[in-house]
Amino acid sequence: MRPFTFTQAQNVDTAVREVSSDGAKFIAGGTNLLDLMKIDVMQPSHLVDITQIALDTIEETEAGGLRLGALVKNADTAYHELVETRYPLLSHAILAGATAQLRNMATDGGNLLQRTRCYYFYDTHTPCNKREPGSGCSAIKGYNRDLAILGTSEHCIATHPSDMCVALAALEATVHVTGKSGERAIPFADFHRLPGDTPHLDSNLQPDEIITSIELPAQGFARNYTYLKLRDRASYAFALVSVAAALELEGNTVKEARIALGGVAHKPWRVPEAEALLQGQTASRENFQKVAEAYLQGAQGFGHNNFKIELAKRAIVRALEKATKMEATA
Amino acid sequence: MHTENSPGTETAVRPLLPETRTVTLRVNGTSHQLQLAPWTSVLDALREHLHLTGTKKGCDHGQCGACTVLLDGKRINSCLTLAVMQENKEITTVEGLAQNGELHPVQQAFIDHDAFQCGYCTPGQICSVIGMVNEGKAKTLDDIKDLMSGNICRCGAYVNIVKVAQEALEKNTGL
Ligand SMILES: Cc1cc2nc3c(=O)[nH]c(=O)nc-3n(C[C@H](O)[C@H](O)[C@H](O)COP(=O)(O)OP(=O)(O)OC[C@H]3O[C@@H](n4cnc5c(N)ncnc54)[C@H](O)[C@@H]3O)c2cc1C
Ligand code: SF4
Ligand code: FES
Ligand code: FES
Secondary structure, eight states, X not given: XXXXXXXXXXXXXXXXXXXXXXXXXXXXXXXXXXXXXXXXXXXXXXXXXXXXXXOOOEEEOTTSOEEEETTSBHHHHHTOHHHHHHOHHHHHHHHTSSOHHHHHHOBHHHHHTOOOOOHHHHOTTSOBTTTSTTSOBSSTTSOOTTSOSSSOBTTBOOOXXXXXXXXXXXXXXXXXXXXTTEEEEEEGGGXXXXXXXXXXXXXXXXXXXXXXXXXXXXXXXXXXXXXEEEOSSSSSSOOSEEXXXXXXEETTEEEEEEEEEESSSSSOBOOHHHHHTTTTSBOOHHHHHHHHHHHTTTOOOOSTTTHHHHHHHHHHXXXXXXXXXXXXXX | OOOSOOOTTOOSOOOSSOOOEEEEEEETXXXXXXXXXXXXXXXXXXXXISOOTTSXXXXXSSSSOTTEEEETTEEEEGGGSBGGGOTTSEEXXXXXXXXXXXXXXXXXXXXXXXXXXXXXXXXXXXXXXHHHHHHTOOOSHHHHHHHTTTOOOTTOOHHXXXXXXXXXXXXXXXX
């Protein structure tokens, strides 16, 4: 690892001030940043430890939702009583990711900002526009089995690897951040970016901004939900395709449907127009198939990952079926 | 991996020489004052500075679990955390498990069930089983398999490791 200087911030203001210096980065759980620093993909010259800041609690909001402090550990979030009972979709998504050891260290803020798992991004001997803007994309014509099929650009076809974020997209969370120019709230759908011609930017967070909390709205879809993660082995692997499905049902009629896909794009993928196709309709396989087709419209494979298009469609149908049946057994 | 100064294209100023600081780590019930560079992982602090080599380095990237230790009773990968960030925490390594010359029940169970071959993954597996019991989330066989999946065994001793984990849950042999 390259040498760096290190300070510990005791509050948000100090953290924001200290990270403003050139080449400085926050460190929380360290599970993504240190991994990437060891192989020279990330090279901060200064680290600001934010784990001493009191952003490590989960609190109820006046709006009937929950506020997850940015420094709450992924494991503590997933096993928190209010998350388990009101937002089981989020619990399941978090527990589908990484390992017990990693979830005990990883924080909720860090999870949002984990970087892609594209093999070429990790290999400093190959061109990669995300790692080194303008150098080219090795994946488009290379080995791209794990990479994106939706929202790609000619500059980058990377995916966002988080499971937690797929659930947060379906639940329509809000990300609260503080920077030099004050606080702002970013709707989850606007937090991550598509690659476009700036693939080096994963999110719309500014370099001097710190995530302080993630807010969940009151509606948790605790009756009919599923997090379906399809991967090469049953545990401890990143998703090829994942689906967070949440339904509000009245009898067998869909009042509201939320679907977010993971492993297919540079950000958790939502298509509100396709979700709306289910509104007021019967929760049936036939209707789910229509939604799945609409969700994957415009999807493009790059050779090794063509199978993901069909896989994603089937995953959507299966996730919606699982989410529907749940109530019958509850 | 690189220790030389930054290339000329970078504007950021990097420290040329290892800038060390005093770090107090509590390991197996004893406080140790160490002079460490900020980039020293807990794993390197244990192995290279405290000479506690029971905790193993497999991948150094959070993928294998060989470096698993307990931090305030919970499992973490010591390779992916900085020593400077873990002051005032209680770190338990495989060396701290035996009490008064007697093996911890999970250590004994690894012998009784013949749950290792080369033994390289074993200290991490032992700490992980104890952490799993402490964390209190495993109930079924499937839970065990899922919650122990962060510990890879290249000798494939999994069948017997699972037996150890089942026994540890039944007897509630945590820390
Ligand atoms: C072997 C392995 C397997 C994994 N498998 C999965 C998986 O299957 N699914 C999955 O979803 N994840 C997986 N992960 C990734 C893991 O979830 C992330 O590494 C973790 O969530 C990152 O959180 P952290 O607190 O450790 O972040 P850090 O490594 O500390 O930080 C990550 C980035 O976020 C920034 N940052 C952190 N906190 C803040 C904040 N509050 N405000 C602003 N910036 C901040 C840092 O500057 C850094 O750039 C895996 C990781 C490993 C090593
Ligand atoms: S897909 Fe993106 S991250 Fe992967 S090589 Fe291309 S530019 Fe880099
Ligand atoms: S050495 Fe830490 S997980 Fe492999
Ligand atoms: S006993 Fe050899 S790696 Fe597990």
